[in-house]
Amino acid sequence: MKNIFLLVFTGAMLFLNSCSKDDNEGANALEAPVANPAKDVNNTGFRAKWMYVSTAQSYLLDISTSADFETFLxxxxxxxxxxxNEVVVGLDGGTRYFYRVRAKRDSEISAYSNVISVVTNGVSSIPEDPTFLKVKANALQHPFFVGMAVKASQLETGSQxxxxxxxxxSSISAEYEMKMNPISVASGVYNWExxxxxxxxxxxxxxxxxxHALVWHxxxxxxxxxxxxxxxEFSNEVRQYITDVVTHFAGKVTSWDVVNEAVDDTGNLRNTIFLQRMGPNYINxxxxxxxxxxxxxxxxxxxxFYNDYATSANIPKQNxxxxxxxxxxxxxxxxxxxxxxHNTYLSPTKDQIETDINRAVSKGLKIHISELDIQVNPFNDISTFTNERRLDQxxxxxxxxxxYNxxxxxxKxxxxxxxxRDNESWIPYNAELNHPGNDWPLLYDSNFAIKSAHTGFLQGLD
Incomplete structure (x- = not known):
């Protein structure tokens, strides 16, 4: 009986020791550090910081100019x-860097920390890419038109x-002057100038x-x-207008937005004069x-083409x-x-845009990203065009x-x-957007100089 008790007791102790050993090994597993926002940011560097990891003997720091760390400084x-912490120097001004860190103990290395983004102060010494947009687009295996919205007053020979x-x-759209209001003076009377x-x-x-565009409310x-x-009779007037405009520009205009923005933000047909007087079949x-x-x-x-806005993040409208x-x-x-x-630097997301566009692709339709601009101040929280927003854009x-590519x-x-130019965009002066004068949504600044957004466009063609 005594021997049986000893055997049971010994087995129990071995089991408890085994559990304790496993628990200690789990408890002693090397944790990933938590990286903190950079400190002491200046024109040429910053201080990278992270939290202490118990039992870590040292840390391994990565710094890159890309969030995926494809390359390293x-x-x-x-x-x-x-x-x-680590003081990082010798960097370029006005540039975004990323850092992450791992803990190390003997030969054991932890998982990566979170990634921290930091933008240095000042002005970058790296010039923007001056390559002409259409030149790079035309050199693609599957090229497409690179377009710009224009006003007639801008088209003077020799102007900037x-x-x-x-x-x-390689393509232009009239910003406003090919819409119904400026062209149609009266029934059957037109100003084509x-x-x-x-x-x-x-x-x-x-x-x-x-x-752009035949019918817009x-x-x-x-x-x-x-x-x-x-x-x-109202319907006949619309028909006559469409017929006359398409006929007038036959062979000169490659494409038309026939109906623009017929769906409201709730996912219903917009209650326009065309819907009211012609019924829900007016689009067809x-x-x-x-x-x-x-x-x-x-x-x-x-x-x-049918043309509309904000369909990527608004699923009822998209549907x-x-x-x-x-x-x-x-x-x-x-x-x-x-x-x-007409997006912002935050939204819609990449997945939302791809899902939206791919629905049209699956139907065998041409895709026109027709009115692209990117707001950098949607919450009116900046009064100058900061390096962070410039790089976000x-x-x-x-x-x-x-x-798109x-x-x-x-x-395509x-x-x-x-x-x-930024100062001529509709966005900074739209009352509903609530940031009068404070946005920079386009590829050129007020002095016709290319921006980082222009370089971003070119990089998207790579």
């Missing part, structure tokens, strides 16, 4: 550090607009012209808004009339847009979808261009920037 690929457009861009100037500029200089002339005739009717006019004029290659697109496609009336992309332009060749059409 010289001497900062697993650099041994015995302290809880003229020089940049001819060097950099500004629109003709824009189209002639493109045609004379070998630049593609995209027509914001650009309805007063005579049509207050039209006294019947709904059927407008496309049908545009197609008939083009065919009658012999312009059988004319591309017809409604594709419901309209599916109906148009079933009737063989549509060639492509325009994604305006650069990264977002790169991301969007890279997404990755779609199949058959689905154009990627159009909505304006040339």
């Amino acid at each position: 010289p001497d900062y690929n697993s650099k041994p550090v015995t302290d809880l 607009y003229d020089v940049i457009l001819k060097n950099e861009f 500004a629109a003709d100037k824009i189209v002639a500029y493109g045609n004379d200089n070998g630049i593609n012209v995209h027509g 914001v650009a309805v002339p007063d005579w049509l808004t207050n039209y006294p005739g019947t709904d059927a 009717q407008c496309f049908q009339w545009a197609r008939e006019a083009a065919d009658a004029a012999g312009d059988t290659d004319l591309l017809l 409604k847009v594709y419901e309209l697109v599916d109906a148009l496609k079933a009737s063989n009336l549509i060639n492509g979808v325009g994604f305006q992309m 650069k990264d977002k332009y790169k991301e969007i261009v890279k997404i 990755a779609i199949p060749s058959a689905n 059409y154009a990627l159009t920037i909505w304006g040339m």
Whole structure:
């Protein structure tokens, strides 16, 4: 009996010791450090910091200019550090760096810490990439048009607009002057002056012209808004306008946004004068009339687009847009979808944009990123264009261009920037956006100088 007790007792002790050993080994596992925000940031360096890890003998510090650490700064690929910080010097001003750290004990190395981003002060000594956008885009295996929104007044020979457009861009869209309001003076009466100037500029200089837009609820002339005739007569006026405009520009304009922004932010048809007077089938009717006019004029290659904004993050709106697109496609009336992309440096996300665009790709439609600009001050929290926001914007332009460049060749059409200079963009002066004068959304500053966003665009083509 005594022997049995001793055997049981010994077994129990061995089991407890084993458990204790396992627990101690788990407790003594080398933890990953927690990296802290950089301190003492200046024009040429910063202090990288991290939290103490119990039992760590040293730390291994990585520093890179890319968040994925594909490359490392010289001497900062697993650099041994015995302290809880490291002063990093000899860096370039106005540049974003990333650091991470691991703990080390004998031969054991922990997992990586979180990644810290830090932007040095001052101005970068690295110049922006001056490569012309269309030159790089045209050299791609599957090229596409690089577009710019323009005003007729900018298109004077020898102006800075003229020089940049001819060097950099292979497509243009009228910012406003090819919409209904400036063209349609009265029933059957038209002012073609500004629109003709824009189209002639493109045609004379070998630049593609995209027509924007035949039907948009914001650009309805007063005579049509207050039209006294019947709904059927109203519909005939719209048909006549579409027919006359498409016919006038037949063979000169490659594509048209037929209907613009027909879906509201709740995912329903927008309650416009066209919906009220023509009914919910008005979108199909407008496309049908545009197609008939083009065919009658012999312009059988004319591309017809539906164009809208903010569909990537707004799923109800996105679904409604594709419901309209599916109906148009079933009737063989549509060639492509325009994604305006008036985005911010924070949103939509890469996944949201890709998901949205790929829905159109899967339907065999052309993709036009039609009105691209990127706000850097959506919360009105900065009064100057900081290095951080400059680089955030650069990264977002790169991301969007890279997404577009990755779609199949058959689905590519154009990627159009909505304006040339920051100070002429609609964004800083839009009351609803609430940051008057304080945004810098485009590729050129007020002095026509290229920005980091321009370099980001080019990097997206790599």
